[in-house]
Amino acid sequence: MAPTPLLGSRTLDRQTARTLPPGPRWPTLAQTVLFASHRRTFFPRMRAKYGDVFTIRLVPSSRVCVVLSRPDHIREVFGSPPAVMHAGEGNMVLEPIMGSHSLLLLDDEDHVRMRRQLMPAFSGQALRGYAGMVHELARADVAKWPVGTPFKVHERMRNLTLEIILQVIFGVTDTDRLNMLRPLLDKIVSVSPVIMLGGFYPALLRIRPWRTYLTTQRQVDEILYDEIARRRGNLAGRNDVLSRLLAAGNWTDEELRDQLVTLLLAGHETTATALAWTFHELARRPEELAFGQRAADADADDELEAIVKEAMRLHPVVYQVGRRLTETADVAGYRLPRGTTIMAAIGLVHRDGEHFPMPMDFRPHRFLSDDPPAPGTWIPFGGGARRCIGAGFSLMEGTEILRAALAAYDFEAPDPKPEPAQAKNVTLVPRRGSVVRVTPR
Template sequence: MAAQTPLLGSRTLDRQTARTLPPGPRLPTLVQTVLFASHRRTFFPRMRERYGDVFTIRLVPSSRVVVVLSRPEHFKEVFTTPPSVMHAGEGNTVLAPIMGNHSLLLIDDEDHARMRRQLMPAFMGNALRGYAGMIAELARAEVESWPIGVPFKLHDRMRQLTLEIILQVVFGVTDDDRLARLRPLVDRIVSVPPVIMLGGFYPRLLKFPPWSRYLDTQRQVDEILYDEIAKSRENFAGRNDVLSRLLEAGTWSDVELRDQLITLLLAGHETTATALAWAFHELARQPEQLRAGQLAADEGDDERLDAIAKESMRLHPVVYQVGRRVTETVDIAGYRLPRGTTIMPAMGLVHADGEHFPAPEEFRPERFLSEDPPAPGTWLPFGGGARRCIGAGFSLLEATEILRACLTRYNFQAPNPKPESAKPKNVTLIPSRGAEVLVTPRT
């Protein structure tokens, strides 16, 4: 990996630069970090209301300077600035012990461009269409096992399903014994507690529990993955899983492949499961929207199903913000920001802005079906620019097939009509009660 750009923080911020930064709270860094980590969905709107569309917060480590943006035109400035100036990988270094140094989320510049070129063919056009049947089959098998007439946490079942899709459709593992061995191990990997991420800032911790236990689980998963990679190298022609398509499209080392597979696992598992859980949280409380979704599922109206998924991602942003580290002085949002500044476009603030989404607190899939859809650059659950999530198409395809499998089979009710709040889980925001639903067969 390339040398890191020094963080702009308490040790590197001079008084003159401090006076020219956007305004922001003067709370202690630790307090701001806790508010960001645990209450960002209320903390950010309050900061915007008090300080304006651009504000500065301080986060650990080193009381780093983070400039938060809340307007699409400012996002565009970030996303159209050359990637060599806006390093996203450096903002994710905390994930290195988990995802690996070759992860697409952790690399920048030419390394990132090369890796992205090799990944793209597996997530476009015919490749995507080739996954639909496998995803649909796994979705139907899962929903057939749901309890009837009793409340259950849908988020848990969606996590099981998206995990199974990753194991079989992405990793290409179909052997029953190997799947049985992988499921509990991978579940421990994706259920990574926030404390494990401290190992990215303080590598010495990795020698001690719970970090050492997590790394031991990771080694067991790696052993199976490397064996799958070796088998796939021998025979990938004609196979439809993502791993086989990656081997067909690029030149990879085993370590590079392993890091991309783990990245797809961690970035694509919880996010899609949570978006779907929020979608059914809304459908279970709105009978008219539920009936419209069921009709779309019956008639093969994929545009409507896609709109349900998109509106869920807007109303309940699973990932609230993204980060970039500036490698040289740059002008953004009317401010001259020095090297080392962390810039944070907060998509959640745009998604909740009535200027871009009338009645933003309401669940309206029709927004994405009208003749006047949301303006470009206002719906950003997958980020933007050169770092836009490479799995965006796969995620929406997955959501459409899962919605179809659920809506053709069941009616949905909310056992507790009171809406669930968003609860932080690592970098995601999940339903606080697990998206509780009650399902009954359609007649």
């Protein structure tokens, strides 16, 4: 099926333009720069000026993006037939990196088939099987943390979540192969927005730095394809994600490779960043730190998970998710034409006082009360048929890492001021790396 053409400068007529939600008339490049680097302040300002629904224009082709900030409007999008709201087409910028078979890039029957094959590896039973491995890796890493000396916990979290992906998801335990993969995968994960432009402008992939990135990618692919070949027919006693996928589905090597790279990119930086924000808040708040330590000592998973959830609410790692309309549709009270990009602004919902009283406060207990946040207001993993398939794994991973760290250390922040967020690729990370100091309990 041919992709849906973007609604933009070449396909938007004046009459249709008048019916779109209001928005800034600044040059497309200016809006793109603000969106790419300052979305956390850009979106709230646009909402304050234009209302709950507004339009921005981004490269390429001055594409029309309608931004939604109300849960009821976002539910319309998440609840719409996937054939009308294509998420895969909204992510095509990622194709040179993740591959054409990536779950994030597929739509319609292809997405349903691939998701069905992936589900057994992320079932509740499977997650319980991974938890022990995650906890042991977390305990071993936490034991090496510098005591009494400030360090950037975000960097530590990136290293730890990468190790978890290598051993728990990829199933690689050979020391030599781990040493070979770590630096290569770190380069893959650190993809910049400049590299991602190759998804819109394929000609760029023939020159540096895009060509250099693809060279690294080919080196990783060679190792992954070799690992897949070794694993086929040799699954006895293995319960890593790759082995479960091979056992549960009928995969080509290319399909498996694309899913593994997707899990690497979607599940590495996001979880590491969520945990960095979590430790940043706990180190600044002695009462919440003590609450977390009691939860770790008592193995109170719900309470540990609530701490991670609140960090994800206050500091959404992914600020928005997109869909592309494959046909004209009514959304948020507007008749929007085919090709429109719809953006559900997770960050605007999470900091709305209507849904979260005292939204700027870090209050994990809001997820444990008799009146928890309403459905559709906490959406760090998206929603509907396209909700992140790794959501359960991410929360389990965060809970286990938090348990290991809080059982071992007291935390304090050398600088108690809130740390600003900085855009990195599609994520919002702590600008200073979330510096903390730990001492043994």
